[in-house]
Structures are given as structure tokens and as C-alpha cells.
């Protein structure tokens with residue numbers, strides 16, 4: 473039990489990595505507040521799964537691109553669950569698009585959800601942790617894409633580098649309050665975000681798989697362990713760090 477009696481808040485938790493992490497946190501003894509957008513069925517099924525383990529859970533809708541969502545989420549979660557021990561910034565989008573004709577609205581939406589959303593959410597969670605005292609842990613879902621490029625991700629990869637950078641700077645700003653800030657960098661994980669891209673007929677999925685020394689694409693549950701480790705006291709002296717969770721894809725140059 474890594475998070476016995478702790479309260480964990482997670483954004484984008486109705487599906488994929490966020491949902492898997494929410495359920496795993498409950499399995500490790502935490503009560504969980506889930507933010508989501510546009511998928512009430514996914515969020516409610518996660519709540520039921522968590523409650524079946526005897527933990528408390530609540531799902532709150534909200535678009536992380538709106539700054540007001542952050543304070544509303546943290547306030548509602550704190551009122552319902554009492555405090556915020558762990559915050560996981562996970563919500564994100566990746567609408568694959570070519571660079572030369574990237575629509576401004578696609579660029580701006582991606583920046584607002586992935587980067588501005590992360591900033592406002594982390595700030596709101598950190599303020600609650602400072603108010604209540606006792607420290608805390610923040611884990612952001614960055615990406616291998618913070619380190620390497622993608623032809624159809626010129627709007628997306630800077631947001632993932634930005635999230636990683638946000639954790640580094642926040643680690644300095646919040647260390648005096650006992651709040652640790654780290655990021656995970658997933659490789660390619662099978663979720664809704666890339667279902668269409670990996671289904672391309674030019675063999676994209678096979679090409680990605682061939683780069684991975686462990687021989688398979690990731691599953692959402694592969695991220696839950698590393699995120700919970702960074703959130704837990706096992707990582708009590710880890711802050712400002714980034715953990716690649718990619719089956720070895722990044723180091724596989726040749």
C-alpha cells in the first residue's frame with residue numbers, strides 16, 4: 473500500500489493513463505478525485521470501481537483549458553475528501569496534424585489544454601497543499617516527446633517539453649513547502665489518443681513496436697506504477713526528476 477489514507481487528484485481520468493492511475497491509487501489505499509471532460513460514463517465507471525474497493529471517489533467534469541476549472545476542481549475535491557496529498561496532471565490531447573498547414577486553432581487548443589491547463593491545475597493544487605501544510609507530491613504526465621520530435625506533433629511536443637520544464641521549476645518553487653514535483657515520460661501507450669494514428673495503413677504501429685526493446689507498445693497500467701512510486705514516500709528524496717516509461721524506445725538508436 474503506497475498511498476494508504478492519502479487523497480489523490482487526477483485530471484483526464486475517465487480513460488487511458490489517468491483512469492488506470494486513479495484505480496491503481498485506490499488499490500494502494502487512496503481516496504481519489506477525478507477530473508474529466510465529455511466522458512461521464514468512463515468517469516462514473518472508474519468511480520464505481522474505486523468505491524468497490526472501499527475507497528471514496530468523486531468525478532468532476534471540467535475543461536482544464538479554462539483556468540477556472542482548476543480552482544473549482546481543487547476546491548470541490550478538498551471539500552469532499554478533506555485535503556490534497558497528491559496531484560497528477562494527466563489530461564492531454566494530441567490531434568495529429570502536418571506542420572506547414574497547422575490551423576491556428578489546433579495549435580492554440582493543444583497549448584491551452586496541455587500546457588496552460590497543467591500550469592493552472594498544478595498552481596491550484598500546490599496552493600491547497602501549502603494552505604493545509606504537510607507537503608505533498610505532484611506528478612505530471614509529460615512524454616518521450618519532450619525529448620524527441622514528431623512530424624505530425626509540432627504543436628504537441630513543445631507542450632510536453634513545457635510540462636517537464638514546469639515540474640523542474642515548480643520543484644524549486646515548492647521544495648520549501650515539502651512539495652515534490654516530478655514527471656513521467658511515457659513512450660507509446662495504447663489509448664484513445666493514438667488509436668487512429670496507430671491504425672494507419674502505412675505500418676506505423678509495426679514501426680513503433682520494432683523500436684521498443686521490450687517488444688510491445690505500452691498499456692495504461694504500465695504508467696500507474698511509476699506514477700504512484702513518484703507520488704509515494706518511496707520517492708521522498710526525488711524532486712525535479714523525469715522518469716522515462718517507454719519499454720526502452722528512447723535509447724534504441726541502432
Ligand SMILES: NC(=O)C1=CN([C@@H]2O[C@H](COP(=O)(O)OP(=O)(O)OC[C@H]3O[C@@H](n4cnc5c(N)ncnc54)[C@H](O)[C@@H]3O)[C@@H](O)[C@H]2O)C=CC1
Pocket residue numbers: 483484485486487488489490507508509510511534535536537562563564565566585613614615616617657658659660661662663664665666
Ligand atoms: N498514449 C500515449 O502514447 C502517450 C500519452 N501521453 C500523455 O498521457 C496523457 C493521457 O493520455 P492518454 O491516456 O494516452 O489518452 P486518452 O485520450 O485515453 O486520455 C486523455 C484523458 O484526458 C481527458 N481530457 C482531454 N482533454 C481534456 C480537457 N480539456 N479537460 C479535461 N480532460 C481532458 C480525456 O477526456 C481523457 O480522459 C496525455 O497528457 C498524453 O499527452 C504521453 C506520452 C504517450
Ligand SMILES: C[C@H](O)[C@@H]1OC(=O)[C@H](O)[C@@H]1O
Pocket residue numbers: 566614615616617622632658659660661665666669
Ligand atoms: C499520441 C502519441 O501516440 C503518443 O503521445 C506521445 O506523447 C508520444 O509521442 C506517443 O507516441
